[in-house]
Amino acid sequence: MKYDFTAIEKKWQKKWMEEKTYAAVTGDTSRPKFYGLVEFPYPSGNGLHVGHARPYTAMDVVARKKRMDGYNVLFPIGYDAFGLPTENFAIKNHIHPAKVTHDNVANFRKQLQMLGYSFDWDREVNTTDPSYYKWTQWIFLQLFKKGLAYKTSMPVNWCTSCKIVLANEEVVDGVCERCGGAVIRKEKSQWMLKITEYAQRLIDDLDGLDFIERVKTQQKNWIGRSTGAEVDFKTTAGDTLTVFTTRPDTLFGATYMVIAPEHAYVKKWKDLITNYADVEAYVAEAGRKSDFERTELVKDKTGVRLEGVRAINPVNGKEIPIFISDYVLVSYGTGAIMAVPAHDTRDWEFAKKFGCEIIEVVQGGDVQKEAFTLKDDTGIMVNSDFLNGLTVKEAIPVITKWLEKSGIGHEKVNFKLRDWVFSRQRYWGEPIPLVHCDKCGWVPLPEDQLPLVLPEVDSYEPTDNGESPLAPMTDWVNTTCPCCGGPAKRETDTMPQWAGSSWYFLRYMDPHNDKALASKEALEYWSPVDWYNGGMEHTTLHLLYSRFWHKFLYDIGVVPTKEPYKKRTSHGMILGEGGEKMSKSRGNVVNPNDIVDEYGADTMRTYIMFIGDFEKAAAWSANAVKGCKRFLDRVWNLGEMEHTGEDYSPANEAAVHKAIKKVSEDIEAMKFNTAIAALMALVNDFYANGASRGDMKALILMLSPFAPHICEEMWENMGFAAAEGKMACQMAWPVYDESKTIASEVEMAVQIQGKLRGSVKVPMDSDEATVVAAAKAVDKVARQLEGMEIVKVIHVKNKLVNLIVKPAK
């Protein structure tokens, strides 16, 4: 019989679906559980990409292996379906986004099933489903009630093309992440979530997690904790200007101050500033620029001196000038700095341009030529009164203590992390369930009124004035205040796409619950996610946001664990044939459908796992796909041969045990490529030695997580299904015996002076004398030993022997 992958795959997929093979989550809490999670897809109109297939296949292999290991496995899938592309498509084609979403989801589901993934299809979730976003809204209300959601007017990133407010995270290289349009700053009233309140915990709790290191460091850098001090400077205006500095030791070198253009004191000092017109012009100019434009002008510092107001350096009473400049950010620290040009590159550049004094306070450089910025033990303090002679390291605690004692400063920790801009002026998102009443202010919708369903609108177009498309819907907007019963208006902004994905893994645990986001029992049993694999691009967005929400839910007693994910791994990108990123314009996009049609899902799965190191980027190769098809053909043809013996054959026994060990360990370590290589090597052995039924049984079971369809078919054809009364995927994973992984004889390397000179076959675990004797008998070795005497022997059991020699006397 020929390997008819199309018929085989159709047959088994149907059987798995009909028998709900993977929905058999038993609820038997005595069994160990395993929760494997992949990032649910955004159901775009383009359908599934090969980029999805890599992480999904990997976790499917893990899930299948875990089931065979006896775990109760939760391996779910869903759709993160709110978002701009759907909305844009809907606008362009005049189709309701819900309809677009429904069709795209249907297509995705078909493709996922075509690849044979063992998802539990009874637990599918969709973030746009009102029964789902009811709970997204519920979580938002809890955040609001705890004071973690607030509305504020702030300069925001405004995409001129999408006409939408973007989170800092959505601005990449100064342009909109999605459309590439120009981003400017605009003053807008926005809902914010206080993720900064959790900054310290988001760093601290990383320590206990099994996340790959680069994810941890990237999150830490993003949160950006730095320790320093806040210092109060008195001014000639009679008030106090507070700055944040990480270098309080350099306080004696502070020769001027800089405040951000948006700093409140600019307006406060209006009457004192004699050049206010210049100042005002500069502020206006800075306000127009986007963050990107401001940072682009790095080389050339700009600013204006505030004439009429001066600050007083608290350590020496010196009067120093104050400037405004956009190199100081209003959103970090206090929005004001003390400038120490001698020891900070940016201050130095500014000082050179504006002719400020440069005073050296740490020895070690020529501060007139460039800033000396090393903060280590070697720098000695000078020109600093009571700090003179101390090292920088010693001076910091001394000055900090002095500041505290004098009441002009204190130690302070700052974070780069900003609060999360949570509202979007868009239609296709979760409505924010709040009502504004002139008397009562912002009032949460009563929970029994959730979900607040998106109303039908005539137009999804964003409006030019930046309001949500929901805003013109007066009969929806106008409502009554849940608090006082008076007239009130609904919030018309919607939530960002990150909302629905911040907690979806909880919903999978109990997806049909209408009393809670999930039951206590389900949360207790399944939490936390044991293994979450996803893309590096989500490290500082989705992954951080969902950790934040989860910590909040933990604080209010909803979830049982502090952290949502025990283990986080990340896969590399799949590149096009030439090693370039796949894109429509390059014409190098590989469609999974085509591969499945031509070679079958099993080949697709095997290849995508064999393509290379899972964590690194890998280029697609059409030839290598054929190689994997050839491998499966060889496996199939092996099954068509005659086999006798239910045990492992003597010729293959060691190889089979070794392969079981290798494949088991490699799957656990995400080294899927070498697991498949080991199976290929085993098949080569079987071709050379012939295979027993026992040998074949082990091979089929080990291959089944990677290529499940062909394995089930062979399992059935060879009569194993009938004998066991089970499908291959329901069998126990084969076990290996360590002592049988090694043959009775081993080949050992023989080195002389550390140089390889030959090899020798000796019985397993031979002692040194035996090995040396055998080594001397090897021709090549004997020749090298002529006229030499052995002075030292290094013997590594079963590995090698190294003979150290010198000329004999």
Added chain:
RNA sequence: GCCGGUGUGAUGGAAUUGGUAGACGUAGCGGACUCAAAAUCCGCCGCUGGCGACAGCGUACCGGUUCGAGUCCGGUCACCGGCACCA
């Protein structure tokens, strides 16, 4: 600039974490089968010299530790990813 990572045959990539570098696959070459081709099966396949047995060299580059280094240490170069006027 700061943080993280990578560098191995023509090529994708292996190497039990200091112990025979190049597993497995692709491409290539040779053979069997075939009228022929495809498919399949068998063999070869780091570089240099030699008919050959064999010898020398070889994991980006320079140096070090070690009986022994792709692996550890110091330095250099190149590339990739993240952050970036964060005081």
